[in-house]
Amino acid sequence: MIYKQLGNTNLNISTLSFGTWAIGGAWGKVNDTEALKGLDCAMDAGVNFFDTADVYGDGHAEELLAKATKGKETEIHIASKFCRSGDISDPQNYSREQVSIYLDNTLRRLNRDTLDLYQIHCPPLEILKDGSVFEVLEKLKEEGKIRYYGVSVETVEEGLYVLENSNASALQVIFNIFRQKPLEELFPKAMEKGVGILARVPLASGLLTGKFSKDATFEEDDHRHFNKQGQSFNIGETFAGIEFEKGVDLSRQLEWIAEGRGNMTQAALKWILEQEAVTSVIPGFRNVKQVEDNLGALNVKDYTPEEQERLVKFYEDHVREYIRGAY
16 A cells, blocks of 8 residues: 655555545445445555545444544544535535534544544635634644544635635545546646645546446446436536436446546546645445455556546547536
């Protein structure tokens, strides 16, 4: 396993870590036994960082992490997120009182006294510009209830605002072969400011595994079904904002990346791992097989400069115009 310092913090985290949305809910049926085995497998391989949120299964993902990391609280770093269980546009949702309630509930579910990283969960730009939520987080940091804080953003504009107007230690962004815009301005600025980057939706909700056909169907409680057109939240969180059938076509054009790199999953993750600004990539999982598959990305061959250039051109010429939603 390779470790990187998360921005200006003293946390050294595994460059391939895991998100827990899929084991909490909204990805179809969940199996806690399989999820716990997956968490154990990841930790056995040296993964020491997991990302979660209070809305992942209404806290269920946090509870699973508490079970899996019991006795390892000083070794395993956890990041959680808040605000989306309330009205994300209401300033009161970010008040000292309300954020403290969110945090206390998260700490209780995680069975921890302190949270390593607390992230605002995709708030509107207006809330970020108001700025008072950052004052709240600074107070919680002073009190020792959180070690560091960050923001999960939907757009480059939001990310740049956070970098210029807060002391956030980390930015979480949608970033994958289909979503390369952060490379242009956001990532260089984050490196300049000493802010860590957590890359989410790295496989474009599975499109970049190359396993889907156009007639694939998803369970009713899977966001790839109920948020296919952005009905429930930002469409970029589902298939990276690309219409599903088009995404399947685009993934077919990328099959070449798997040559000498195991499979498309590992090749897609490897590309992210090679981006200097990225501290850690956080794919999801539901079982040991998926954990092992994702971990395989650490051991596949590097991209050549020519291949890197080919992927940039592919994004610019064939993908960018099809991305829907805030970006």
